[in-house]
């Protein structure tokens with residue numbers, strides 16, 4: 001079976017996504033008119049979920065582990081949730097700042113409808129501040145600093161259906177901070193048999209996560225390192241809540257993949273990679289895919305070189321030695337670590353190069369040679 | 380401190396002006412740890428400033444702080460006619476607890492009298508909406524006197540990475556203005572302890588929400604240490620017409636009091652330290668715990684001193700209350 005989208009279209013769509021300009025779906029001409037017709041959005045308030053009133057018109061946000069205490073007329077750390085007179089609101093409900101049609105491999109998700117397009121959106125805002133953020137121009141700004149559109153959940157699903165995309169992704173920034181919007185899009189998507197995916201840092205509290213799960217089909221978590229120190233110094237967050245989220249997702253039966261961006265000298269030590277891989281194998285199981293992706297100098301970390309390919313290859317070897325079955329190398333087109341192999345008989349199942357996908361010895365979710373069932377969402 | 384000791388320990392008239400002049404090339408703050416407070420209880424009533432008395436109080440403040448009979452001459456020594464001067468107000472808390480329009484106007488008047496063209500003066504804060512709600516009338520850059528938020532003025536295109544800060548800086552502090560007068564208010568802050576002079580420049584960056592953790596320490600100090608921020612501030616005047624020792628930063632009628640004061644310094648650390656002391660005294664009078672006991676001691680002030688931005692040691696700060 002061949003990939004369903006011509007490579008030319010994938011590359012164009014991905015180029016527009018990388019630019020993160022306020023020009024949606026440039027590379028996908030069929031949709032351009034529909035999206036450009038969206039009205040520009042004013043800041044507006046939508047009641048937020050998961051917060052508690054405090055004395056003196058103060059509120060405590062309980063959506064993510066940061067638990068911001070927010071005074072009247074102030075915003076939380078993510079910059080998109082505001083206290084007005086002792087009530088709490090999200091400023092980004094129905095206000096996407098970017099909409100694109102991406103190959104699902106770009107997320108990356110390799111065990112989820114490979115070779116298909118995924119309708120992808122984001123609002124501004126993030127609940128951490130990674131010094132290596134690729135999308136800081138939208139993740140680290142406030143709603144009034146970036147152009148956005150007025151697109152309620154129904155409109156998003158309608159656009160995805162116009163594109164004939166079988167799934168939607170909440171991505172680019174941090175979907176946790178546009179939780180209310182993402183959740184309603186998920187509800188709407190399921191009504192129309194579209195799958196709903198979240199690409200997240202996993203920095204969310206248990207209750208909102210569990211309430212979100214019924215509207216999700218797959219989750220990709222960026223596990224940014226395996227030390228609290230890294231999370232403290234380079235992420236402005238904490239590791240443990242992310243590990244807790246991963247355990248909750250897997251326990252709930254949610255299809256989950258992990259991306260680990262390998263940053264030279266910061267999280268690329270053998271011991272750390274080995275420890276992380278053992279933890280995944282032991283706590284989540286060996287079938288959870290792990291992608292080691294290549295770092296490129298960005299944002300506040302421009303002085304570092306890109307990750308050497310050998311480092312990524314070594315990380316993959318360590319993870320496989322720790323017992324993980326599906327370990328990938330990302331952002332290195334042509335690397336053998338892009339392909340999916342059968343862990344039983346080592347047959348090449350899915351061949352990838354960049355966003356090009358070719359099904360080799362794989363059909364009906366099984367290895368064509370030995371019949372082993374390969375975990376994932378394949379249809 | 381009494382007046383005699385103040386003058387004994389201060390540099391004295393001409394020397395003081397000379398010290399201030401150094402600030403043209405960077406913060407003069409470490410060299411002159413003097414803070415002056417003047418008060419006129421009749422300058423404010425229920426938060427409403429009297430324009431005439433506020434202007435007179437400002438002139439008295441400048442005379443007292445610089446030991447000069449002529450406030451215009453002081454401003455002339457601080458600013459040249461070629462300067463483009465930003466007046467950074469704090470407009471986050473509506474009309475009742477923002478920098479009073481009457482004070483900003485009086486400062487602009489003094490600048491004009493000192494020879495700075497009115498179209499070279501910009502009253503600014505984070506957002507147009509904040510300025511409007513604080514009672515200011517918006518006027519675009521280039522008009523006399525301009526008044527605009529950073530959302531209208533725009534941010535520099537390049538990310539500024541400086542110590543712990545990674546932000547876009549408002550054009551108000553990068554290319555539009557060559558000098559700043561900082562006009563914060565005197566109030567408590569529910570996260571960082573107090574919000575006074577140095578913290579006021581959180582309004583100059585696009586992502587202030589990222590820099591409140593750990594009580595703003597070291598972020599407040601790190602931001603202020605940037606040459607485009609602290610390096611351009613030639614004078615800080617705290618609008619202490621009101622004081623709010625608890626419940627800030629929003630206006631809380633339960634805690635806001637008329638104070639009728641203005642406070643000045645060219646040392647931002649000494650000024651914040653003194654402002655913190657006044658907040659603590661007011662907290663004590665109201666039966667409130669200290670900020671340290673409340674878990675929000677403004678340690679960023681100490682950090683700023685460690686960076687060499689000014690004087691934090693109360694025994695070395697020269698306080699003059701007139």
Ligand code: SF4
Pocket residue numbers: 061062063064065066067068075076077078079081126127176177
């Ligand atoms: S979601 Fe935003 S406001 Fe809520 S706790 Fe997290 S960072 Fe703070």
